[in-house]
Amino acid sequence: MNIKGQNRIRVAVDAMGGDHAPENQVLGSILAAKERAGSVEVILVGKEIQINEILKNNGGKPRNISVENAEEVISMEDSPADAYKTKPGSSLIVALDLQREKKADATISAGNTGAVLASSTLKLGRIKGISRPAIGSIFPTEKGKCIVFDVGATVDCRPNHLFEYALMGSIYMNYIFGIDKPTVGLLSVGEEKSKGNELTTEAYKLLENSNLNFIGNVEGSDILKGKTNVVVCDGFVGNIVLKFAESVLSLLKNRFKSYSEQGFFKKIWIGMFYGTLKKVIKDFDYEEYGGIPLLGLNGVSVIGHGKSSPLAMKNMIFKAEDTVRAGINNKIESALNNKII
Amino acid sequence: MNIKGQNRIRVAVDAMGGDHAPENQVLGSILAAKERAGSVEVILVGKEIQINEILKNNGGKPRNISVENAEEVISMEDSPADAYKTKPGSSLIVALDLQREKKADATISAGNTGAVLASSTLKLGRIKGISRPAIGSIFPTEKGKCIVFDVGATVDCRPNHLFEYALMGSIYMNYIFGIDKPTVGLLSVGEEKSKGNELTTEAYKLLENSNLNFIGNVEGSDILKGKTNVVVCDGFVGNIVLKFAESVLSLLKNRFKSYSEQGFFKKIWIGMFYGTLKKVIKDFDYEEYGGIPLLGLNGVSVIGHGKSSPLAMKNMIFKAEDTVRAGINNKIESALNNKII
Numbered sequence: 007m008n009i010k011g012q013n014r015i016r017v018a019v020d021a022m023g024g025d026h027a028p029e030n031q032v033l034g035s036i037l038a039a040k041e042r043a044g045s046v047e048v049i050l051v052g053k054e055i056q057i058n059e060i061l062k063n064n065g066g067k068p069r070n071i072s073v074e075n076a077e078e079v080i081s082m083e084d085s086p087a088d089a090y091k092t093k094p095g096s097s098l099i100v101a102l103d104l105q106r107e108k109k110a111d112a113t114i115s116a117g118n119t120g121a122v123l124a125s126s127t128l129k130l131g132r133i134k135g136i137s138r139p140a141i142g143s144i145f146p147t148e149k150g151k152c153i154v155f156d157v158g159a160t161v162d163c164r165p166n167h168l169f170e171y172a173l174m175g176s177i178y179m180n181y182i183f184g185i186d187k188p189t190v191g192l193l194s195v196g197e198e199k200s201k202g203n204e205l206t207t208e209a210y211k212l213l214e215n216s217n218l219n220f221i222g223n224v225e226g227s228d229i230l231k232g233k234t235n236v237v238v239c240d241g242f243v244g245n246i247v248l249k250f251a252e253s254v255l256s257l258l259k260n261r262f263k264s265y266s267e268q269g270f271f272k273k274i275w276i277g278m279f280y281g282t283l284k285k286v287i288k289d290f291d292y293e294e295y296g297g298i299p300l301l302g303l304n305g306v307s308v309i310g311h312g313k314s315s316p317l318a319m320k321n322m323i324f325k326a327e328d329t330v331r332a333g334i335n336n337k338i339e340s341a342l343n344n345k346i347i
Numbered sequence: 348m349n350i351k352g353q354n355r356i357r358v359a360v361d362a363m364g365g366d367h368a369p370e371n372q373v374l375g376s377i378l379a380a381k382e383r384a385g386s387v388e389v390i391l392v393g394k395e396i397q398i399n400e401i402l403k404n405n406g407g408k409p410r411n412i413s414v415e416n417a418e419e420v421i422s423m424e425d426s427p428a429d430a431y432k433t434k435p436g437s438s439l440i441v442a443l444d445l446q447r448e449k450k451a452d453a454t455i456s457a458g459n460t461g462a463v464l465a466s467s468t469l470k471l472g473r474i475k476g477i478s479r480p481a482i483g484s485i486f487p488t489e490k491g492k493c494i495v496f497d498v499g500a501t502v503d504c505r506p507n508h509l510f511e512y513a514l515m516g517s518i519y520m521n522y523i524f525g526i527d528k529p530t531v532g533l534l535s536v537g538e539e540k541s542k543g544n545e546l547t548t549e550a551y552k553l554l555e556n557s558n559l560n561f562i563g564n565v566e567g568s569d570i571l572k573g574k575t576n577v578v579v580c581d582g583f584v585g586n587i588v589l590k591f592a593e594s595v596l597s598l599l600k601n602r603f604k605s606y607s608e609q610g611f612f613k614k615i616w617i618g619m620f621y622g623t624l625k626k627v628i629k630d631f632d633y634e635e636y637g638g639i640p641l642l643g644l645n646g647v648s649v650i651g652h653g654k655s656s657p658l659a660m661k662n663m664i665f666k667a668e669d670t671v672r673a674g675i676n677n678k679i680e681s682a683l684n685n686k687i688i
Contacts, residue, residue: 146598147598148597148598148601158536161536161543161544162544162545193587194583194587195499195502195582195583195586195587202502202583203502203503203581203583204503206583225586225587225590226586226587226588226589226590226591226592226593226594227590227591227593227594227597228594229591229594230591230594230595230597230598231594231597231598239587240544241536242535242536242543242544242547242584243583243584243587245536245566245567246534246535246536246566246567246580246584246588247567247587247588247591248567249566249567249568250567250568250570250571250588250591250592251567251591251595252567252568253567253568253569253570253571253572254571254592254595256489256568256571256572257487257488257489257571257572260489261489
């Protein structure tokens with residue numbers, strides 16, 4: 007199928023997944039459908055009555071939005087591994103089924119991350135040659151952006167998993183962010199080849215002998231410095247670093263607040279201060295990135311933050327379209343099979 | 348030996364270790380010797396002529412400072428594992444030898460961290476029952492402070508190592524920071540007991556069955572939230588999180604700078620802004636903590652930041668004194684042998 011030639015990319019949206027679902031999911035879909043009327047078709051999957059009500063209250067249903075009813079909802083409390091079996095009629099599973107049946111080209115969800123990962127893997131299958139799908143996360147850096155793979159899909163990795171992450175991350179940064187020959191760094195405890203744990207010292211050898219643009223080990227401090235475009239690590243380390251990073255702003259906010267409670271003028275000053283801080287660090291804003299990619303699947307599945315706003319949902323739909331049009335999966339498969347990487 | 352009854356605690360200072368050695372090391376020692384004239388004795392170990400010159404230029408040698416000559420210097424480039432063999436006459440090794448020979452009660456160094464760790468372990472030996480010494484790091488939190496163990500001593504840990512870190516961290520937070528029954532959290536990717544990698548799920552069982560105040564798994568975001576007093580993880584993860592944390596301020600500084608280059612008034616505004624930021628986040632300042640503890644040794648060894656200022660060196664000397672007087676090592680040994688923890 008020549009995706010590039012296809013008029014509209016069909017994105018199935020899990021309308022019930024997310025802290026503010028279905029409101030934000032529907033509003034974001036309206037934004038996306040209007041802004042990319044010629045290139046995107048949105049299929050809102052979830053409780054039809056609720057979805058139609060929100061559409062009606064917000065100017066009606068755009069022509070490139072359709073609604074697919076699904077009465078069940080996977081909650082944050084549902085077991086990721088079992089959700090696809092226990093709730094086959096849920097919005098997430100129905101949205102994935104649409105893609106499996108070629109009625110959609112991509113699926114996006116801001117729901118239970120573990121369930122999106124497990125169900126996407128089971129419903130779409132893996133790319134030939136990829137052992138484990140991986141979740142990437144975009145980090146802002148002093149020089150722009152980098153992607154960290156994996157941030158939670160696989161907590162006990164083998165060296166070849168890290169190699170696959172490096173390959174997928176390179177292709178993603180190349181085709182989605184337009185970076186030519188992205189650099190790859192292996193997250194470790196020192197720059198020297200000998201520094202690291204058993205996993206990374208083995209993975210180092212694989213990366214060193216590949217055609218990837220491998221620059222060697224990078225340290226925890228090199229992520230934000232922007233030393234490399236792709237940072238590779240196991241999902242245990244990546245998840246901890248990601249969550250730690252997300253909590254830094256919360257700590258700063260908290261400190262500003264307690265500092266400002268010391269007086270009226272200080273309060274005003276801190277208000278201005280915080281406003282500036284927000285501008286300065288807007289790149290930390292996940293909304294801009296439009297979700298995090300789940301790579302290695304025979305299909306396109308984009309995971310969003312539970313708190314996704316309408317803007318974040320819109321950008322997730324765009325990210326899904328871009329990923330489909332770029333043919334990322336075919337490129338990963340070719341790279342693996344033809345050893346062109 | 349009844350340390351509490353001993354008049355002065357003798358701290359051997361590696362005067363040649365650190366980016367600004369011996370200048371900052373000597374100045375910090377003078378500050379410490381004066382401020383705690385009755386309780387501390389400092390032995391400056393290093394190039395005698397240089398040290399005496401700095402002492403002379405700064406009001407002369409206080410009565411509770413002595414100098415021990417050592418002509419060799421371990422640099423940041425020296426192999427940590429070999430330094431004690433190749434440079435037996437170096438300031439670090441001589442300072443450790445003084446402790447080994449009971450001529451000093453503690454050693455402090457802001458030099459090559461790996462060399463301090465390896466040489467301290469070899470020269471002082473381990474506490475009976477402790478498999479690996481561990482390096483802790485103090486993190487500021489929304490509620491105060493917490494300690495993260497291990498941040499780099501052992502990159503491939505076994506479950507019992509994590510248990511030992513929990514025990515040592517609890518004793519340290521209790522006796523050095525005065526926290527009664529410190530809470531212990533196991534750093535992982537989710538709160539549930541089942542979440543984690545092979546290492547943490549096994550360590551969970553050990554911690555759960557101990558008498559430690561174990562609160563279960565904590566996530567990357569819980570460190571700065573201050574959810575627990577002691578955070579336990581393997582040295583690979585801890586080192587990456589520590590270095591990542593240190594780089595956050597550098598990223599913010601960099602952003603402020605590029606933001607301020609947009610105009611004159613903005614420049615002034617950012618100057619004020621940055622001043623406030625510094626006040627608000629002063630707890631991130633390692634100088635206040637006086638070095639990071641290296642626990643599990645038959646002796647006291649405190650590691651400092653390479654950039655240690657005179658103030659940081661002073662606080663490291665105080666931290667060494669406090670650790671000796673608190674009898675941390677005896678408490679760890681008793682806890683392990685009598686299972687009182």
